[in-house]
Amino acid sequence: MRTAEVKRRFLAHFEAAGHTAVASAPLPADDPTLLFVNAGMVPFKPYLLGQETPPYPRAASVQKCVRTLDIDEVGKTTRHGTFFQMNGNFSFGDYFKEQAIRLAWDLTVKPQADGGYGLDPDRIWATVYLDDDEAHALWRDEIGLPEERIVRRGKADNFWSMGVPGPCGPCSELYYDRGPAYGREGGPEVDEDRYLEFWNLVFMQYERGAGTGKEDYPILGELPSRNIDTGMGLERMAALLQGVDNLYEVDETRPILDRAAALTGKRYGERSGPSAAESHPDDVRLRVVADHVRTALMLIGDGVTPGNEGRGYVLRRILRRAIRAVRLLGYQDPALPELLPVARDCMAPSYPELAADFDRISAYAYGEEDAFRATLHQGSTLLDQEIGRTERKLPASTAFRLHDTYGFPIDLTVEIAAENGLAVDVDGFRELMAEQKRRARDDARAKKGGHADTAVYRTLLDAHGTTDWQAYTTLTTDSTVLAVLRDGGPVTAAGQGQIVTVVLDRTPFYAESGGQESDAGMLTGPSLSAEVLDVQRPVKGLVVHQVRVLDGEIAPGLPVRAAVDPQWRAGARQAHSGTHVLHAALRTTLGPAALQSGSYNRPGHLRLDFSWRGGLSPETRSEVEDVANVAIDRDLPVEVRYMPLPEARRIGALALFGETYDETVRVVEIGGEWSRELCGGTHVASSAQIGGLTVTGESSVGSGQRRIEAVTGLESHRYLARERDLVSQIADQLTAPRAEVADRVTTLIHQLKNSERETSRLRDQLLTFQATQIAASATDHAGVALAVAHTDDNPRQLADHVTKALPADRPSVIAALAPSALVITTNQAARDRGLSAAHLIKTILNGRGGGNPQTAQGPRPTDPESALEHLATELTNQAN
Structure with a gap:
């Protein structure tokens, strides 16, 4: 049975049982505590935590998940993978243990001809929490599992929580006996390779307190409503049904x-x-x-x-x-x-x-x-440089920098270093990596409790309802202060100079989202003047304002006038609509593959990230800018429509990858289908109000991703004025008409490059002359020429030139001394006689230095003359 069919049967089974089939959320988690969705329950977390009212009493999904905590174990075992799919069914205060167990069992053992998975019921084991007599009895009496295949396990295995205070509860896991070829007999406690877990049923009924680990925390009491959260590994079930060993072998x-x-x-x-x-x-x-x-x-x-x-x-x-x-x-x-x-x-x-x-x-x-x-x-080039400066062992800091900055694998660093006679401080490297991971884990733990910080906002939302948000319709509202917060908690008042968070019953302020910066403005009232610094939505439905009290006092219950700075809003509208126009211009010029992947805009300024390989030529950049300004000049109408998400997709409205949208979405059109995007930002009424757009830069922000920056409105005119003044200054310095500035600068650059080439040619001639003189002074040692060179810079380059100056058929060794290093090279004739630069340098430097038979490097000896005499003696001995 193909994996896609396993997925289809799961959703069909639960839809038939009254569940709403919910599409997988995107992998980038809409959750400040996570980078990626890492479990099937994540999209439902607000419902399970009681933060939001679920729109359905029961749901089922097949959720895409990514976990990278054990990425280094991938491939080493057959149970670790980074991407997987989790089948899940959920009940929000609806059914509980009995129906959850029955639904799971029926799908698992129902014959494949009837739409089930058809697993052999005689090979299925169930685990339950130690004192969960109810689940134990359901498996035994209702399902008919024999007592010996129902295993009680402790808190570490069969009690679920998120790792922080909040919902928790016992769980029951299903295992399938794959047979003696996979391990020992005796059930899941004996061998979890033979007995493969494929489904976990979580009975979320308690609230836990603070604690550490999987077992050290108190149970505070029952939840107001009991929920079901289950997870069946899609790949594991596919492996069982396809008769393969592991997730790497499914279709x-x-x-x-x-x-x-x-x-x-x-x-x-x-x-x-x-x-x-x-x-x-x-x-x-x-x-x-x-x-x-x-x-x-x-x-x-x-x-x-x-x-x-x-x-x-x-x-x-x-x-x-x-x-x-x-x-x-x-x-x-x-x-x-x-x-x-x-x-x-x-x-x-x-x-x-x-x-x-x-x-x-x-x-x-x-x-x-x-x-x-x-x-x-x-990385190889940098590693070569580091090897040249290292005596015996490459420091851990260097290996870590190669890995962290350049993505250079440690095993490759070790391999290349060994070729040059060096070791690598691998233990130190692992310590640095462990420290980095510790910091990442600490940061993750700090973020994991982030949802607890929103408790005060959820309390306000429950008490007062959603904010009456009027950013689309007005710049001013008469409002009432509902709460004043400082340091995460409510205060009775705030005075002059204090920065606090203020919650209003209604507001005209745009809250930062969709790449658009929040509005600026003022809150005023009887004896109050407060500057609005930032506006956010910490929980869905609630808008909060960070303000600095300039004069007077602000307190709950105070009537205020909330006013957006009209110039700020006008500039923000220009920039946001300019972003849409620029996006459409890119797609018009480059094609539909130039799709936006992120944006940021504030009054007069915008940047847009888009997928594209390779930089834009000046001609292409000018064409994009021209297409955008033609659209602005045409004064295209800007229209906003609300519609169901499927309808928006049908008419081709563009959505930003990684964003999560409600079922009803806001579509912003500029010139109809010319620019049609899902967007929650503020916009001009027609394109001419953007007032002009000037591209100010274009650069790479990652592989296959470019960033284009631009200014709009008055900022566009100011930017062009500065460019005009700069050209005038350069023209004055060159004593040339402005129309000839580009040609004159090109001529100067050409002259400069010619001068640099001539300097390089003369430097190379000098180096060749020096090498010829050094080669002529070479001494003979049992048929081997020894040439000694002294230089203040780049001994390897000088040694290479000396090698070329000596006859190719004469065995030759060159020793180049620099203020901090000694380099030894050999030509092919010398190597044919068994001479090795790496061996020679270690011999005369008492084991220090390293390299290969052709080139080796070490520190400058404290007594160079003695070292060179030692080298000459060694050549004579080896030649004889």
């Missing part, structure tokens, strides 16, 4: 692995033992490739792009691990163009949008591979 993963094996000439599974612990390194690498290529496909498909921070960094690491694994398997050509289409074909039956959007997805992935191949080259 959505194995073809990628097979293609990687074919590219590299490896045969998967031939040299591995019966357990994952005995896997051959080649098999581990093939599994890494299969897992990571699929994960990268899914992440880019959901709008994540490679970068150096957050989600982008995780994606970049996943892609580079896959590329590195292929190279270690012996394939040196670009691999992703061979592998990513296979992953697309595997996943498209479940996610057809991957096929439709593959041009964009592949552009990012292939661009990242190209960049990493260049990175490997850059």
Whole structure:
């Protein structure tokens, strides 16, 4: 049974049981505590935590998930993967244990001909929490599981919580006995490879307090309503139904692995033992490739792009691990163009949008591979420099910098260093990596409790309802202060000079979102003047204002006049509408692949990130700017419509990747279909009000991703005026008409380059002359020429020139002394006689230095004359 069919049957089963089928949320989590959705319950967390009222009493989903905490274990075991899909059914105060257990059992054992999975009921085991007599009795009496296949387990295994104060409860897990070929008999407590867990039913009925670990926390009492949260691993169920060993061998993963094996000439599974612990390194690498290529496909498909921070960094690491694994398997050509289409074909039956959007997805992935191949080259160059300055062992800090800054794998650093006779402080490197991970975990833990900080806002929302938000219709409102907050808690008042958070019953202020900065303005009242610094939505439905009290006092119950700065709003509208116009101009000029991936705008200024490989030429940039300004000059109408999300998609409204939208969306059109996007920002009434747009810059912000920046309105005119003044100043300095400035500057640059080339030519001539003199002074030692050079800079370059100046058929050794280093080189004739630069330098420097037979480097000896005499003696001894 194909994985897509496993998914379809799950949703059909629960829809028939009255559940609302909810589409998978995008992988980038709409949650400040997470980078990615890492469990099926994450999109439902506001309902399970009681933060929002669920729109349905019961739901079912197949949620895309990514977990990277154990990324280093991927491939080493057959249970770890970064991307997986979690089937889940949820009840929000509706049914509880009995129906959850019955629904899970029925789907699991129902014959495949009747729409179920058809697992053998005699091979299924259930675990329950130690004192959950109710679940134990349901499995035994209602389902009919024999007593010996119902296992009671402790809090660490069968009691669920989020790791922070909040909902918790016992759980019941289902295991399938795969037979003696997979391990020992005796149930899940004996062997969880043989007895494979495939479903976890969480009975969320208690509230837990603060504590550490999986067991050390108090149970505070019952929740107001009891919920069900279950998770069935889609890949695990597919493995069981397809009769394969693990998630790497199901139909959505194995073809990628097979293609990687074919590219590299490896045969998967031939040299591995019966357990994952005995896997051959080649098999581990093939599994890494299969897992990571699929994960990268899914992440880019959901709008994540490679970068150096957050989600982008995780994606970049996943892609580079896959590329590195292929190279270690012996394939040196670009691999992703061979592998990513296979992953697309595997996943498209479940996610057809991957096929439709593959041009964009592949552009990012292939661009990242190209960049990493260049990175490997850059890292190798830096590593060569570091080796030249190192005596015996490459410091941990250098290895860590290569890894962290350049993405240079530690195993490659060790390999190259060993070739140059050096060790690497691997233990120190691992300590630095561990410290980095500790900081990341501490940061993650700090963020994990972030939802608790919104408790005060949820209380206000429950008490007063949603904010009457009037940003689209007016710039002023008569409002009442509902609360004043400082340091996360309410205060009775705030006075002059204090910065506090203020909640109003209604507001005209735009809250920062969708790339648009929040409004500026004032709150005024009887004896009050307060400047609005920032406006946010900490929880859905509630708008809060950060203000600085300039005069008087602000307190709950105070009537105030909330007024947006009209010039600020006008500038913000120009910039936001300008962003839409610029996006449409890019797509008009470059084609539909130039799709926006992020934006930021504030009054008069905007930037737009878009997918594109390679920089824009000056001509293309000018064309984009011209298309945008033609649209502005045409005074196109700007219209806002509200419609269901499927209708917006049908008419081609563009959505920002990674964003989560409600079922009813706001569509902003400029000139009808010319620019049609989902957007919640403020906009001008017609395009002419943008007042002109000037592109000020275009650059790379990551592999396959560009950023274009522009100014609008008055800022556009000011920018052009500054450019005009700058050209005038240059023209005055060149004593040339402004129309001739570009030609005159080009001429000067050409002259400068010619001068630089001439200087380089003269420097090379001088170096060749010096090398000729040094070669002429070479001394003979048992038929081996020894040339000694002294230089203040770049001893390797001088040694290479001396080598070329000596006869190729004469065995020659060159010693180049610099203020801080000694370099020894040998020509081919000397190496044919068994002379090695690495051996010679270690001999005369008492083991210090290193390199290869042709070139070696070490520190300058304290007594150079004695060292050179030692070298001459060594040459004579070796030659004889």
